[in-house]
Amino acid sequence: EADIYQTPRYLVIGTGKKITLECSQTMGHDKMYWYQQDPGMELHLIHYSYGVNSTEKGDLSSESTVSRIRTEHFPLTLESARPSHTSQYLCASSEPDPQGSYEQYFGPGTRLTVT
């Protein structure tokens, strides 16, 4: 199992609250990703990072923000949670293998419910 961790695993919070979802990996990977996944739907990339001090928005527009101050840490923040933010959030990291392919290793996810 990959050494990538997410906390909390489950979070129920009221509208308007600020929340931070934590993600950390101990594999020394430069590239990290945040995905959003609704039940029965595909994963959508919302943020990614090539390395420290590098962050980019993904394919799916998101009101969340991310930071990458340390290689191992890639937290995601919602300044004001809304019910539309209810979803599963998955963090991943990757590095190229000898063939140049990127194997992404996923954390267990955070199930967020905004009431």
Place this chain on the structure above:
Amino acid sequence: KNQVEQSPQSLIILEGKNCTLQCNYTVSPFSNLRWYKQDTGRGPVSLTIMTFSENTKSNGRYTATLDADTKQSSLHITASQLSDSASYICVVSDRGSTLGRLYFGRGTQLTVWP
């Protein structure tokens, strides 16, 4: 547009039976194709990865095939077990992406009954 389509959307089989899941993709240029297993409430875990030159890859009771000409892949599960109940996701990577961009299917939800 790069897309990954999977079928069936859901499947129920009895323990011990075999099944085959399908994946069609339009991702180009193609780099590799992975099958992931995602248990409920967990992150996806890689089962197999195949590059353009590979047409079959096995991992225990899981065997994946790839036809790069028709852009189709299948995942065959032999002698299913209750623990095989999960979502199986087909993921395609495009070549030339320094990000390692992945394109995800919606998954096939497999349920194995005793």
